[in-house]
């Protein structure tokens with residue numbers, strides 16, 4: 001039983017690494033030795049480092065995004081955590097002081113709403129039954145019903161949904177299953193909901209850099225709109241790395257310096273250099 005749990009934690013933690021919790025600059029300077037594949041450093045804009053328990057509820061996905069390590073057609077072990085099981089194992093690590101917060105994401109299991117409901121149930125158990133008061137970053141899944149965004153916000157401190165690309169044209173090169181305009185509508189709602197519920201760590205998104213042949217001007221135009229128009233807390237840039245046994249396995253990786261430059265430009269666009277306090281909330 002314990003062995004099975006460790007196996008799931010190791011896989012579903014390792015596969016959660018594609019959702020970023022710090023920029024390439026932050027994470028290089030963090031230098032935090034971590035013992036487990038499901039514990040990751042998260043770096044606030046103030047520069048402080050905390051350890052997050054970052055894991056997928058499940059890697060069983062209905063979709064086939066071309067860049068993704070857990071796309072439906074890829075031959076990998078398929079696993080999931082029941083909500084109670086995941087809440088319990090997280091609390092073990094939290095109580096031991098191994099982690100200071102939770103970042104919970106998921107593949108699209110059966111349907112976006114079904115997968116989101118599993119996330120919501122895990123968070124409800126944590127907050128209501130286990131009395132957990134610490135940090136939670138919860139993922140909003142592509143295609144999810146609008147009302148489930150509000151439901152997730154009841155239990156979280158930060159929400160995110162990944163736009164993946166700077167426009168609909170670019171995204172069609174990466175996925176036939178995701179619609180950029182639908183993602184954008186949900187991100188806008190995520191931003192409104194986080195402000196309405198006064199979520200301490202706000203709303204964020206992430207873009208994959210490189211595989212759609214997008215240019216930096218388009219990325220940074222979008223970034224400016226996301227900070228100034230949608231009032232996002234952060235935008236993350238994930239330099240593309242090809243994964244074997246995916247349709248993009250022969251696409252070259254994004255050079256590391258492109259990601260660095262994007263974060264440098266992002267600092268100028270967002271103008272957040274006045275952040276001083278060390279917290280997870282930004």
Ligand code: SF4
Pocket residue numbers: 061062063064065068069070071072106107108142
């Ligand atoms: S929906 Fe998410 S998990 Fe599923 S294939 Fe696309 S990127 Fe991967």
